[in-house]
Amino acid sequence: MLMYVNVFSKDPNVDQNFLYNYATVNILNEIKRIQGVGRATILGNRSYAMRVELDLERMRAYKVDAEDVMEALAEQSMIGSPGRLGQATGQTSQTLEYVLTWVGRYKTPEEYENIILKANPEGEILRIKDVAKVSLGSSFYDLYSDIDGYPSAAIVLKQTPGSNAAEVIKKVKEKVEQIKQESFPPGMDYAVTYDVSNFLDASIEKVLHTLFEAFVLVSLVVYVFLGDFRSTLIPTLAVPVSLIGTFFFMLMFGMSINLITLFALVLAIGVVVDDAIVVVEAVHEKMHTKHLGPYQATQEVVREISGAIVAITLVMTAVFIPVTFMTGPVGVFYRQFALTMAMSIVISGVVALSLTPVLCAMILRPHSNHAAQRGLVGLVNRGITKIAGRNAFVLRGLLTAVLGLGVGAGVYFLLHNEFVHELASEQIRLTELKTRIIAGVVALLAVLTFRATFSGSDGSEKKRGPLGIFLHLFDRGVEKVTGGYASILGLIVTRRLLTVLVIGAFSYGIMVVNDVLPSGFIPLEDQGMIYGIVQTPPGSTLEYTNAKCHELQAICKEMDEITSVSSIAGYEVLTEGRGSNAGTCIINLKPWEDRKLTSKEIIEELEKKGAEIANIKLEFFEPPAVPGFGAAGGFSVNLLDKTNSGDYKALGEETDKFMAAMGKRKELKGLFTFFAANYPQYEIVIDNDVAMQKGVSIRDAMDNLSIVIGSTWEQGFVRFGQFYKVYVQAAPQFRRFPEDLENMFVKNDRDEMVPYSAFMKIEKQQGLNEISRYNLYPTAPIQGAPAKGYSSGEAIAAIKEVAAETLPHGFDIDWQGLAFDEAKAGNTAIYIFLIVVVFVYMVLVGQYESFILPLAVITSLPVGLFGSFLFLKAMGLANDVYCQIGLVMLVGLLGKNA
Structure with missing residues (x-):
């Protein structure tokens, strides 16, 4: 979901029907015309419709059934095309021709009320208004939507693949604001309850802040080690030059500035400055030892270390190039990160061999007074x-x-x-x-x-001064540490067996820590919005579910961290399913800087307070980590029935067992499913023999029930440039309870009204509210989330274990959303890592023209990897995509340093 827009009104005379149709006529098509909007829909179907509500008692008295009403509508409210008078025939000619028109399709309730059902020569006429009430109503009343207690039309937007979310959202907001200024009636307003750009903008702002902090910190560190402002200025200037060059190539490759590319740029600051530091340090060394001027020292340095700069650039680039060929969601992360890093590193290498030497020759001064x-x-x-x-x-x-x-x-x-x-x-x-x-x-x-x-x-x-004293002491400290390190290195460099054992120990340590390190995919983040999923008992009415959603709204309003709550009764966002016992509340949080609690802490608070709402099941979920990958955060798993038996009761029983077994696992929480095979139903049983004896056609009997209870539309009309339908259905008071069927009649072939009770009975039973399928298999969709302290990988592993232990033959599970890609990815990270290591090794072999020397670089990897894994475990972090990206970069850094 890209955006969620509520069009609402504070005018008590405005209802949801008006808001829905106003949004359909004036807003929806305007939004659909915006480039980048892939889908724009209004939840529910409250479009205008002519409602013909039948009075079954009067119909019985007049011996009229629902089919008679449908035939009259089709016969009298129709479009006619009489033709033209005086149209050319090729034989005779006349001066004028005349178009014949006939307004046959009615548009107002009064016109439909006067449609004739029966008439006789004596002048008696039976009209629809004699047996029914006609009004301009709504097509369906299957969904209630409001925001903070005000009725609303809920518009859901999705973007086209490849479009820029921020730009699309900006254009949508501008268009809706323009419509508001031009045509909104008094009291009407709109609210953007959710849009992904809020989180993206806040994240990008934070990353930009981090980018600036990294730039400042790198400058300070460089100054502390070089101890000279002139020397510090040179690598500091290399950073913006490399980053600006990276932006240029990002534009050429059609990339955008997003969280991944900015994340790469933050890390690139520390990498791109290295090449410039190497050049500056080497120039200082030449000036100090050979007493050369900056120009002469720079010339010697460029001749001596050009190969090293090229080698560093090749090694770092070799790390990132292979991962750009990965596919799938993980490939998107790796590709953008890798390309950004590779471009910045290549540019920094070029800068180190071009701009940096020039700056050294111009800015640095000879070591004289x-x-x-x-x-x-x-x-x-x-x-x-x-x-x-x-x-x-x-x-x-x-x-x-x-x-x-x-x-x-x-x-x-x-x-x-x-x-x-x-x-x-x-x-x-x-x-x-x-x-x-x-x-x-x-x-x-x-x-x-x-x-x-x-x-x-x-x-x-x-x-001189405190700064000079600090730099002097710092230099002495670095010299002592370097001397101590050299001494230790001198002791162990000749002990080859010890070196091999240490490397082996670190390699074994990596495997041990990796086994206990939780795995993950893409971690959830606080996106400023929470879904509250409401489930009332099977068979609950829409009004009952709506009342429970309002109770949740009232609880949310008590919390300072929440700005607004949109309530939708009759719809659940997890599977985009419908049902009178389903409800969704979209809880919009205050901006991150204006609240003290995180979204997870707010969820914990809402779970405590929501327990006070009686007779419902309530769960809270965050949006998915990546918009478009699933409806909510956590995991989505489908329990599949592959037996082809069509026995949904068996699927319901296995679902209950599976849910109960998963509920016992400490790795899982928030388990939720709308699948249930115990919705109250009544099965109609017809005695065919009796029906035929009474002259009743089974087909006519069922068609009549379909119209009277289920409603059917016939013909339609055009208003406001839209096509609307005409629905025929019994008035609400005639179709409330099962026993109302006994008071319904159907016309037989002798023009008599026969009660349904004469040939039909009903039997109470239980069944499905809706049938769900996944890959054509009957399925029970299940939503959940990892418990606190557990990763998504551990949750997926737990579900697989439960499925293997509890599901009988013919039943299986499959994944949806991010869980699908995470389960599918498996050990992909290991293969990526191996490819990267091999690629780096081959580059070094070509650089040094030796198969042995590069092994010194490769064997340094276990130490760095062990330290990274150990730190992740100590901090309680998971081995997710961001960690794997960091490990890929670590390979390059270790290779570069070695």
């Missing part, structure tokens, strides 16, 4: 030193802070300029957070540039 004393830079530095003396570093710090604040504030206010803001909003959907991030990045670059340009010579400031 005279470089900063020439030109304008020297003049400014001497001025700062003369003014502040020994405290020059303090003055430079103050100037840096003022510059950073000034530049950041200037950019911030510039982006808030009305013209600039509108222009930026059109291009990048500028928000307050994005404005702050842009201003912060520009301010940071300004600070680094100023400090790199007007810092002391030779980095001598490192020895």
Whole structure:
């Protein structure tokens, strides 16, 4: 589901029928015309209809049955086409021709009331109004919809494959708002109860915030290790250049900015800066050991380490290229992540061999005390030193802070300029957070540039002030750790057996931890919305279910974290099924920053309070982790009857046993199914012999019941540019209870009214409300969720175990939604990992022209993987798609470092 829009009215004179038809005529078609909208429907069928409600007692008195009414409607309310007078014949000609018209199809209740059923030469006429009441009503009354107590028309939207959800939602909102301004009557309004863009926008904003934080942290870490603002500026500049280049290639490949690609960019910041750091460190080393100038040192470095940069780029790219060929939902995640990472890494390699050397030659200074004393830079530095003396570093710090604040504030206010803001909003959907991030990045670059340009010579400031002391102590600490590591390495490097045993121990540890590490697929996240599924006892009326939904609404209104609740009685969202005992409440939560509780905590609170509602079964589910993969979060499993027996009672019994067995498993919660074979029913039993003796046709008897009780439409009419049907049915007071059948009559072949009780009886029994099938098999759809502390993989494994233990021959299970893809995926991650390792090994073989040297890289993987698995287990996390993506990246990092 892409969006859920409620059109409602606070006017007490407006009912759901009017809202449904208003939305159908004025809103629905406009939405369907929007590119990207794949399906737009209004739940239920409250379209206008002419309701002919029969008075069975008067019909019996006049010896009229339902078939007579249907024939009269078909005969008198019809479209006629008399033709044209004076139409050309090819033989004679005349000046004018005349079109004959006849308004034969009626449109108003009064016209239908005057349709003639019987007439005789004496002038007696029997009309429909003599035996029925005609009114403009609704086609069906099988669903009640409201929002916060106000009747509503519930519009559900789904997008076309490949369309941009955010853009489609934006266009829909603009169109509905336009319609509201132009034509909504007083008191009518609309509310977007759910749309996936809220979660997507909030997630993207959060990732952008993380992107900025990562950029700042990387800059700080680089500065701490390099200890020089000029050196820090070079790799810091490499980050935005690589990311901007990645955006360019993403556009070429038709990719979009989404959670996966932004996630890749966050991780790419730490990777792309490495190549630039390698170049800067190497240039510093040449300048220090050989006393070369920046230009000469850069030349030597480029000649020496170009091969290493290429090798690093190839190894990292080799990790991600194989996974881009994966298919299915997992492949979508891997492909977008891998392509984004690969593009950013390749661009960073190009930057390291082109832009970074140029910046080193231009920005870095020789390791002497005279470089900063020439030109304008020297003049400014001497001025700062003369003014502040020994405290020059303090003055430079103050100037840096003022510059950073000034530049950041200037950019911030510039982006808030009305013209600039509108222009930026059109291009990048500028928000307050994005404005702050842009201003912060520009301010940071300004600070680094100023400090790199007007810092002391030779980095001598490192020895002055608290910052210099900290950097000095940090360098000494790193040297000690490095020395200790080298000593340990010297002790074990000659002990080959010990090395092999350690690697073997880590490899064994990976298998042990992997066995106890819970598996998952795509973890659920707080999307700002919750489904409340209401199930009343079988046979409950729609009004009873609607009242229970309103009780749940009242409970939800008591919670501060909830903004609105949409109630739908007669519909359940899990299987999109219908039934008078089914109900769904769409609970809309406050924005994430405005509430303290998460969606899971709110569900726990609602479960406690919902237990007070009597005589219902109530479960809460979150939306699916990926919109379109299933109706709700958790898992969807189908119990299949493959016996071909057609015995739904047996399927019902096995469903009850299966549900009971699953209910005992601690890994599962929220088990729910609308399948039941115990709905109250009455079977009609006709004595054919008696019916024939009384001149009653069995077919006529059943057709008459189908009209009187079930309702049938005949003909129709056109209003508001829409086609509406004419329904014939007995008035409600004649079809309430089973005993009402005894008061119904059917006409026999002698034009006599024969009571049904003369040849028919009814027997009480139980059966299905609706028949569900999955892959053509009779099925019982079951919804559930992993219990707290358990992953979806553990839940699926538990269900498989229960099925193997309890289901007899001929019954089986199958999956739907994300559970289908998770069960199908199986151990795919292992094969992906092996392919990645082999691919990296082959690239290294080609790079080093040796089959032995790359083994040093490959054998370093068990240590890193064991640490990752151990950390996941300690944190209570599952081995899901995000974890597997991280492991793929880990292979590249370990290979690069090795």
